[in-house]
Amino acid sequence: MNSLISKDSKWVLTEKGTDPEMIRQNETLFALSNGHFGTRGSLEEAERTREYSHSEATLVNAYYDSEPIEYGEWAYGYAEKHQTVIPVPNGKKLAIKLDNDLFDLETGKTTDHKRQLDLKKGLLTRSFTWENTKGHKLDVIIERFVSYDYPELLAQNIKITPYDEGCDLQIVATLDDLKEMGSLSEEESNDPRIKAxxxxxxxxxxxxDFENQLLHIETNSTDLHMIMGEKNELSDSSVQSRFENGAESWEIDTVKGETVTLERIVGYSNIFKDASYKEEKAQKLSTIINEASAIGFEGLKEKHVDHMEEFWETSDIEIEGDDELQVGLRFNLFHLYQAAGRDGKRNMSAKGLTGEGYEGHYFWDTEMYMLPFFLYTQPKIAKHLLNYRYTILHEARNRAREMAVDKGALFAWRTINGKEASPYYPAGTAQIHINGDIAHAVHSYVKVTGDRRFGMHEGLEILVETARFYAGWGHFDEKRNGAFVLNDVTGPDEYTAIVNNNYYTNLMAKHNFKYAAQMVEAVLEAQDETGLDVLKRIGFDKTELENWKKAADRMFLPYDEEQRLTMQDDSFFHKEVWDIENTPKDKFPLLLHYHPLTIYRYQVNKQADTVLAEFLFSDEFSQEQKARDYDYYESFTTHDSSLSRSVFGMMASDLGEMDKAYSYFMDTALMDITDMQSNTKDGVHAANMGGTWMSMVYGFGGMRLLNDTLQFRPRLPKDWTRVTFKVQFRHRLIKVAIGKEDTEYTLLKGEPLVIRHFDEEKHLD
Amino acid sequence: MNSLISKDSKWVLTEKGTDPEMIRQNETLFALSNGHFGTRGSLEEAERTREYSHSEATLVNAYYDSEPIEYGEWAYGYAEKHQTVIPVPNGKKLAIKLDNDLFDLETGKTTDHKRQLDLKKGLLTRSFTWENTKGHKLDVIIERFVSYDYPELLAQNIKITPYDEGCDLQIVATLDDLKEMGSLSEEESNDPRIKAxxxxxxxxxxxxDFENQLLHIETNSTDLHMIMGEKNELSDSSVQSRFENGAESWEIDTVKGETVTLERIVGYSNIFKDASYKEEKAQKLSTIINEASAIGFEGLKEKHVDHMEEFWETSDIEIEGDDELQVGLRFNLFHLYQAAGRDGKRNMSAKGLTGEGYEGHYFWDTEMYMLPFFLYTQPKIAKHLLNYRYTILHEARNRAREMAVDKGALFAWRTINGKEASPYYPAGTAQIHINGDIAHAVHSYVKVTGDRRFGMHEGLEILVETARFYAGWGHFDEKRNGAFVLNDVTGPDEYTAIVNNNYYTNLMAKHNFKYAAQMVEAVLEAQDETGLDVLKRIGFDKTELENWKKAADRMFLPYDEEQRLTMQDDSFFHKEVWDIENTPKDKFPLLLHYHPLTIYRYQVNKQADTVLAEFLFSDEFSQEQKARDYDYYESFTTHDSSLSRSVFGMMASDLGEMDKAYSYFMDTALMDITDMQSNTKDGVHAANMGGTWMSMVYGFGGMRLLNDTLQFRPRLPKDWTRVTFKVQFRHRLIKVAIGKEDTEYTLLKGEPLVIRHFDEEKHLD
Known part of the structure; x- marks a missing residue:
């Protein structure tokens, strides 16, 4: 059992003692966030001790700075600027001084050091006893949480109980020490996944001029502004605090056994564009802080725990028969929930707000891995996430023009502000499947929520513009009897780049065409005013509709008749198969040890590609076909991407390979807790966390949405006795309890509904 | 007629007046060099006047500095460092002062400004009359040349004749003013072909401590050293010079009509690696300078002119019927001869030593475009050029290992020191055809010169190692009935990248296998000791021989049966044809206006690719096939590369399309003089200059080496009455005079020989 998971609780991760080897990883695992901002699970005094210090980073979603991307050799249309989410001042920083000894893990002696992340409550608690060099002792308990009720706020509660009488105890709460910050990248790294x-x-x-301590923060080059603020309250109101060098401090004459409590409210305002708003924004943040302060830490915590309870009420998944997995699973759902932007202007980065990996960028991960969880448990958040794509649609249009496609939009492969930020186009801009991914998510959202308003407005516009791009990028290839082809693209598998007719991309494009055509037809049929307005505004022409249908019908989907295998792309089978078995272990991930031209020359997969296509549209393939393809592609998939295992796991479920499904699921669910990818220190693997939810619901639950009907084909691994989860579907809440023998479907909320259990119809009311 | 070419002479380029618009281009055209170093045709006072100043660069072949290549996103095996030939102090710099007026084109009034590049003599002469602001005048004549007899030396002769009595004339000769140098890249440029x-x-x-003024020069980071030195001699020995701030100056009291002459000898030593040699190298350069100085400018010039005459004696091509072209043609041969390294350690950069474009790197240009000229006119230089490749073979071996090919060598796409310096691998390392190009050149060299010693030593080793690399990169593809395929490569056409089975590459590899097999078999048959030693040292195994033969036999050469067209690569015909006609003129070259993925997605060529393959092995294709392919590929070739037109011209000759051949040839021969590529300012297009020679000899002369026999199929454009050239072939010198009606072949030197004129054998004795 993982050292963080104990038998006592299915809700709590516990770290006992401190291990320098684990400090970075646990900073990630214990990170708290709420979609607006996040703060890593670093120790309050981390910056002072080398051994226990890594990155204290506090990150605000989409608060990024920019600098030109340097290229050894430039070419037209290359991404121009990095967009890098930057650590802002770390408001949880704290100094405790006893008899002039400054507390840290290397001074004096610390015992019973324990940290607990309570997933149920969304609370991180730390406790320890410290004996300073003079033999005086303190018990310390620190609680912290990042609020959902007040998205700007971090609350911290510090309880210090002295063992000795009359010692000089000093507490210093720092807002911003104005020093250089520790950051992920103290070491030199060539890892392309990290930006120094x-x-x-x-x-x-x-x-x-404000009641509270407030900072105005401004990025170096992107003109993005924020206010950071703080209010502290000491239990012993007789002690006057001092303000000095951006810190508030208290000097306390200790009374043996008498606990001193410091309550801190730290605020990070929303991001604004114009410095002239700073007074107004500062006032607003100050008001929020005061409001929260009036409620007090315990009151805030109570609200927070209520909020978390509501979350778990609709989103929890229970497993009977595997307690370790139960905690691991909840850990994933917890982080997923923490990561998502909730204002329709920001999204969910590949590492959530738990680390600086991938620069805080948004990828296709959101739509294809993280969104399903929200779609079925938190549809409002799902809508916010898709809305973000709508806000960057104009940038996607510009990008399509840069790529010489004269109609439509191409979403950036990785971005915050909508502009392409990938400096390596073969695994960036070439991944035009992102358009189809987003279209697929839009389509799913409308289907699952029934949100027709979104569908006929934002959704419609996204579907049309993405379809248009494919129409412009591809063409009908006479050499293939007029099949519609998409050349020079890269599919999800980044170990194969710049190919023709990547199966996944083509299948996504085919459906993109269909979704766009269906939505346009629905608008025309209903003569929906909003929809008609959109079509008029974007210059829709009926010939486009015909063209999309034709392209969808004639979409080229490469298939090898001889081997009866679906081909990843036109030329994939002309390559040699990489000898994974004889590749030394230390040569993985391959991307760090082989030149791209070496990797591209072989049949070797970083992640699910064709298998992902077949998972997404599993009803379009026979079980035999899926099984053949699965065996073939699995044999040379390295899973060097964290987006891989969950898909292979779900497909194993689909194929009834339950041992395999279970094994993949274990890896998926425990990926970050066990640091399987060896880079959890840089942030959690949010897509894999989404994959964990999907593995449960799509995989073991066998849930699919087919012809507007939810269908379940549940199958449990042999050691589990029961799995229970809930899904929201068109204003209904359905509870699914899968047992060894039978599955129980309960309609908890909403109108009666027909679902399918395997091939049998079930009426829920 | 081009403004630089006048009817008076078939040997001289003349610039009358000075035109700020032309200054940069003419700096390139008037550049002088000798393979060791070169100096651009800048004005002696250039740095002082903005309008007439561009780049004074003096470049020493392979004297480069290095800095890390910055990548937005790094990947394993990427080229690590730039290698950049750096301008060294500009020894031709001169200041002339009259009555305290410092001469430049913006001070006072300059009349009759004229510069002449005498190609026959290898001499640049400048003359003008200058009236200063006080109305006093001088006639000035400056001659300069870069010596072949003393490869370290530039000689400059300045004659100043005053119109006035008793004026204060000052001459200042600067060795190194220690200021920042003007360089090509004063403007910001994104052009990937220029490195700022x-x-x-x-x-x-x-x-x-030396008699002459000497500088020790050391690169910032590559630990490459040089000595630069100077000796000046004023005709009026009564005038004492002063040394100050790195300059020598003379103050002269003018005597009306009495010419003052200053002779300058400026030296650039060879490059050395260890600073501790500097005294020794300095002494050596000083001795050379003294020796030259003792001979005096006129004596040196006489030797130089003799040398040039010898060059023209074997290398000139005469055209009767087109005087402009005659000068243009000679201009190309002149620059070709100037550019080549002659010490077996250095090569010939893409811009020769005339500019900083392409950083002074060596490309396949040498072997495929420049070498033929040397092979048939200056075989010793050809050997030196190939020897350079042998010196970097160990780096090529390392590169093959980096590319995970465990035997053989992969030459760097662009390099000075042998390491890969291309920061963009899709148009760099992916161009593995460079191996085949070098092998082809080695094979040709041995065939043309009969230099068996080279063939069985350096040649053998290169042929084996290049063949081995192809054997390791490619494989026998079962999906193509066991054909040998080479995947993920880029052919010569950089508008199509990362493809499978580029026809050109595969054909070159096929021949590489054959050449290697032939050479190994020759060694084994002769039991040649040197050759056997080589094979033993590099661990040759007889199974390799069989494997090469099998790979050559089964080499996959893509062909479209339906259209009866040779395919550039596996997927080329699946792409749409670029609409060149409707592409705005200002969008060329495409590489500066379209994203690589846009360009790669179309059938569009930057340069000859399949057509080059068919030109090189023209006997392996039927005339009908070549004609079909030519028409097809020509229709979408932009000639955005300067390596294109000459090939299309020669193939037009091959196909009997003489008007077309003539038109391409005009563009080829006058490319730099007319600045057709709009970047002559950055240096001459040396490969195109080689293409000019090839166009004459291979194109109009129809010369091929087939089965060890020289064959000619001469065909002249309609306006030419006679073309005469000479070729060296196995210790023979043959003169070929092609008339309207007949062709005369004369053996000028060496043993009797059989050649072919069309299908007829001719015995020359």
């Missing part, structure tokens, strides 16, 4: 951040990327100024 | 050089990339120190 060595300098502070913002300027800050203290705002003096 | 904004800072001085070397340190210099004055060496005091």
């Amino acid at each position: 951040q060595k300098e502070r990327r913002f300027k800050s100024e203290r705002l003096e | 050089q904004k800072e001085r990339r070397f340190k210099s120190e004055r060496l005091e």
Whole structure:
């Protein structure tokens, strides 16, 4: 059993003692966030001790700085600028001083050090006993949480109980020490997945005319502004605090056994564009802080725990028969929920807000891996996430023009502000499947929620523009009897790049065409005013509709008749198969040890590609076909991407290979807790966490939405006795309890509904 | 007629007046070099006047500095460092002062400004009359040449004739002003063909203990050293010079009509690796300078002109019927001869030594475009050029290992020191055809010169190692009935990248296998000791021989049976044809206006690719096939590369399309003089210059080496009455005079020989 998971609780991760080897990983695992901002699980005093210090990063979703991307050799249309989410001042920082000894894990002696992340409550608690060099002792308990009720706020509660009488105890709460910040990238790294951040990327100024301590923060180059603020309250109101060098401090004469409590409210305002708003934004943040402060830590915590309870009420998945997995699973759902932007303007980065990996960028991960969880448990958040894509549609249009496609939009492969930020186009811009991914998510959202308004407005516009792009990128190839082909693309598998007719991409494009055509036809049929307005505004022409249908019908989907295998792309089978078995273990991930031209020359997969296509549209393939393809592609898939195992696991479920499904699921569910990819220190693998939810519901639950009907084909691994989850579907809440023998479907909310259990119809009311 | 070419002479380029618009281009055209170093045709006072100043660059072949290549996203095996030939101090710099007026084209009034590049003599002459602001005048004549007899030396002769009595004339000769140098890249440029050089990339120190003024120069980071030196002699020995700030100056009291002459000898030593040699190298350069100085400018010039005459004696091509072209043609041969390294350690950069374009790198241009000229006119230089490849073979072996090919060698796509320096692998490392190109050149060299010693030693090793690499990169593809395939490569056409089975590459590899097999068999048959030693040392195994033969036999050469067209690569015909006609003129070259993925997605060629393959092995294709392919590929070739037109011209000759051949040839021969590629300012297009020679000899002369026999199929464009050229072939010198009606072949030197004129055998004795 993983050292963080104990038998005592199915809800709590516990770290006992401190291990320098684990400090970075646990900073990620214990990170708290709420979609607006997040703060890593670093120790309050981390910056002072080398051994226990890694990155204290506090990250605000989409608060990024920018610098030109350097190319050894430039070419037209290359992404121009990095977009890098930057650590902002770390408001949880704290100093405790006893008899002039400053507390850290290397001074004096710390015992009973324990940290607990309570997933149910969304609370991180730390406790320890410290004996300083003079033999005086303190018990310390620190709680912290990032609020959902007040998305701007972090609350921290510090309880210090002295063992000795009359010692000089000092507490210092720092808002911003104005020093360089520790960051992920203290070491040099060539890892393309990490972007070195060595300098502070913002300027800050203290705002003096407010009741609370407030900082105005401004990025170096992107003109993005924020207010950060703080209010502290000491239990012993007789002690006056001092303000100095951006910190508030208290000097306390200890009374043996008498606990001193410090309550801190730290705020990170929303992001704004124009410095002239700073006073107004500062006032607003100050008001929020005061409001929260009036409620007090315990009151805030109560609200927070209520909120978390509501979350778990609709989103929890229970497994009977595997307690370790139960915690691991909840850990994933917890982080997923923490990561998502909730204002329709920001999305969910590949690492959530738990680390600086991938620069805080948004990828296809959102739509294809994380969104399903929200779609079926938190549809409002799902809508916010899709809305973000709508806000960057104009940038996607510009990008399509840069790519010389004169109609439509191409979404950036990785981005915050909508502009392409991938400096390596063969595994960036070439992944035009992102359009189909987003279209698929839009289509699913409308189907699952029944949100026709979104469908006929934002959804319609996205579907039309993405379809148009494919129409412009591809063509009807006379050499293939007029089949519609998409050349020079890269599919999900980044170990194969710049190919023709990647199966996944083509299948997604085919459906993109269909979704767009269906939506347009629905608008025309209903003569929906909003929809008609959109079509008029974007210059829709009926010939486009015909063209999409034709392209969908004639979409080229490469297939090898001889081997009866679906081909990843036109030329994939002309390559040699990589000898995975004889590749030394230390040569993985391959991308760090082989030149791209070496990797591209072989049949070797970083992640599910064709198998993902077959999973997404599993009803379009026979079980035999899926099984053949699965065996073939699995044999040379390295899973060097964290987006891979969950898909192979779900497909194993689909094929009834339950041992395999279980094994993949274990890896999926425990990926970050066990640091399977060896880079959890850089942030959680949010897509894999989404994959965990999908593995449960799509995999073991066998849930699919087919012809507007939810269908379940549940199958449990042999050691599990029961799995229970809930899904929202068109204003209904359905509870699914899968047992060894039977499955129980309960309609908890909403109108009666017909679902399918295997091939049998079930009426829920 | 081009403004530089006048009816008066078939040997001289003349610039009358000075035109700021032309200054950069003419700096390139008037550049002088000798393979060791070169100096651009900048004005002696250039740095002082903005309008007439561009780049004074003096470049020493392979004297380069290095800095890390920055990548937005790194990947394993990427080229690590730039290698950039750096401008060294500009020894031709001169200041003329009259009454305290410093001469430049913007001060006072300059009349009759004229510059002449005498190709026959290898001499640049400048003359003008200058009236200063006080109305005093001087006639000035400056001659300069870069010596072949003393490869270290530039000689400059300045004659100043005053119109006025008793004026104060000052002449200042600067060795190194230690200021920042002007360089190509004063403007920001994104052009991938130029590398910005904004800072001085070397340190210099004055060496005091020598008779002559000497500088020790050391690169910033590559530990490459040089000595630069100078000796000046004023005709009026009564005038004492002063040394100050690295310059020698003379103050002269003018005597009306009495010419003052200053002779300058400026030296650039060879490059050395260890600073501790500097005294020795300095002494050596000083001795050379003294020796040259003792001979005096006129004596040196006489030797130089003799040398040039010898060059023209074997290398000139005469055209009767087109005087402009005659000068243009000679201009190309002149620059070709100037550019080649002659010490077996250095090669010939894409811009020769005339500019900083392409950073002074060596490409396949040498072997495929420039070498034929040397092979047939200056075989010793050809050997030196190939020897360079042998010196970097160990780096090529390392590169093959980096590319995970465990035997053989892969030559760098662009390099000076042998390491890959291309920061964009799809148009760099992916061009593995460079191996086949070098092998082809080695094979040709041995065939043409009969240099068996080279063939069985350096040649053998290169042929084996290049063949081995192809054997390791490719494989026998079962999906193609066991054909040998080479995947994920880029052919010569850089508008199509990362494809499978590029026809050109595969054909070159096929021949590479054959050449290697033939050479190994020759060694085994002769039991040649040197050859056997080589094979033993590199671990040759007889199974390799069988494997090469099998791979050559089964080489996959893509062909479209339906259209009866040779396919550029496996997927080329599945792409749409680029609409060149409707592409705005200002969108060329495409590479500066379209994203690579846009360009790669179409049938569009930057340069000859399949057509080049068919030209090189023209006997392996029927005339009908070549004609079909030619028409097809020509229709979408942009000639955005300067390596294209000559090939299309030669193939037009091959196909009897003489008007077309003539038209391409005009563009080829006058490319730099007319600045057709709009970047002559960055240096001449040396490969195209080689293409000019090939166009004459291979194209109009129809010369081929087939089965060890020289064959000619001469055909002249309609306006030419006679073309005469000479070729060296196995210790023979043959003169070929092609008339309207007949062709005369004369054996000028060497043993009797049989050649073929069309299908007829001719015995020359």
